[in-house]
Amino acid sequence: QSVLTQPPSVSGAPGQGVTISCTGSSSNIGAGYDVHWYQQLPGTAPKLLIYGNNNRPSGVPDRFSGSKSGTSASLAITGLQAEDEADYYCQSYDSSLSAWVFGGGTKLTVL
Amino acid sequence: QVQLQQSGPGLVKPSQTLSLTCAISGDSVSSNSAGWNWIRQSPSRGLEWLGRTYYRSKWYNDYAVSVKSRITINPDTSKNQFSLHLNSVTPEDTAVYYCARIPDARLEYHFDYWGQGTLVTVSS
Numbered sequence: 001q002s003v004l005t006q007p008p009s010v011s012g013a014p015g016q017g018v019t020i021s022c023t024g025s026s027s028n029i030g031a032g033y034d035v036h037w038y039q040q041l042p043g044t045a046p047k048l049l050i051y052g053n054n055n056r057p058s059g060v061p062d063r064f065s066g067s068k069s070g071t072s073a074s075l076a077i078t079g080l081q082a083e084d085e086a087d088y089y090c091q092s093y094d095s096s097l098s099a100w101v102f103g104g105g106t107k108l109t110v111l
Numbered sequence: 112q113v114q115l116q117q118s119g120p121g122l123v124k125p126s127q128t129l130s131l132t133c134a135i136s137g138d139s140v141s142s143n144s145a146g147w148n149w150i151r152q153s154p155s156r157g158l159e160w161l162g163r164t165y166y167r168s169k170w171y172n173d174y175a176v177s178v179k180s181r182i183t184i185n186p187d188t189s190k191n192q193f194s195l196h197l198n199s200v201t202p203e204d205t206a207v208y209y210c211a212r213i214p215d216a217r218l219e220y221h222f223d224y225w226g227q228g229t230l231v232t233v234s235s
Contacts, residue, residue, distance in 0.1 A: 002157050036221035045209055045225040046158070057223070089158060093218040099175050100148075100222075102158035 003028060004090050004103035011109040017078040020106045022090035023071065028101060030071035033093040037066055037075045040087045040105075049088070050075060077108070085110045113137040115210050115226035123204075123233050129197040133210030133226050140186045140193055141166045146216040149184060149195045152228075153206035164193055165216045200233045207231075 005023040012018040022035060029035055035053050038046035048057050050066035053073065063078045073092075077084060090103040119131035131149075138145060146165035152158050162174035164184045174182050183196045197204060208229050211222040 032219075034219040034221070038222075045228050046222075047225075048221060048223050051221040051223070052219075091158075091221065095218075097176065098173070100160040102160075104157050 002104035003094055003097070003101040004092060006088075006090060006103040006106045008104070009107045009109065011111055012077075012080045013111045014080050014082065016080050017076065018080065018108065020075045020077075020088055020090075020108070022073045022075070022103050024073075024092060024094075025071055027096040028071075028092045028094040029068065029073060031095055033095075035066065035068050035073035036091045037064075038089045038091065040089065042086075046089060080110050082110050084108060113212060113224040115212065115224055117208075117210055117226040117229045119229055119231075121230055121232060123200055123231060124235050125201055125233055126199055129195070129200050129204060129208075129231055129233070131195045131208055131210075131229055131231070132192055133194070134190065134192040135212075136191075138212065140164075140191050141188055143167060144215050146213040147184075147186070147193045148211045148213060148222065150209045150211055150222070151206040152209065155203075156206070159206075161195070161197075163213070163216075167216070202233045205231065205233045 010018045037050040039049045040046045053068040054066045065076045087105045089105045094101045114136045116134045123129045146163045148163040149161040186193045210226040212224045213220045
């Protein structure tokens with residue numbers, strides 16, 4: 001059971017948009033710690049997609065955006081492309097565990 | 112451009128010690144801003160942060176409670192690398208292990224560079 005809760009799967013047609021939620025608690029997201037998002041393609045390491053709640057590293061398309069409110073955060077992907085099919089993970093810090101924590105991951109299927 | 116290159120065995124026997132190394136290029140293990148981490152991923156436990164080492168005038172380590180009694184992370188300044196040692200392993204420790212950098216050791220930061228991953232299987 002991961003500390004941060006994500007839906008196991010989401011799907012959308014090419015060109016459409018999807019949102020992936022990440023729900024935490026008062027010891028992590030709700031405590032004010034930033035949320036970060038990673039994209040993981042099969043057989044590869046996670047790749048930083050969004051940092052500091054809503055910032056994109058150089059090279060990440062602006063189709064990807066993040067937001068945070070209260071004890072939750074969301075990753076929005078617009079204009080879905082086949083190459084977006086991957087697993088997506090949220091990450092924050094938990095003060096009760098004194099540890100960096102991750103969500104269980106969401107598998108995005110582009111129909 | 113920071114690159115992290117992992118090395119180490121892919122098979123470890125139960126009760127023995129798992130040892131992996133992460134060689135750094137494009138940054139320094141003795142950086143006064145970055146932190147150097149080990150993270151593992153398995154179907155049963157998902158992504159799990161294991162621990163970190165960082166330098167701020169002296170060396171510091173932080174470890175996850177789940178492995179604190181069994182883990183050591185050591186920097187090697189002569190080779191610009193850091194290592195993971197996890198002792199008394201069981202099949203539950205079977206996972207893909209990653210090294211990763213946090214650009215700033217403050218708690219709210221992210222992992223911006225990752226190693227390629229090493230699948231470690233614990234089996235006799």
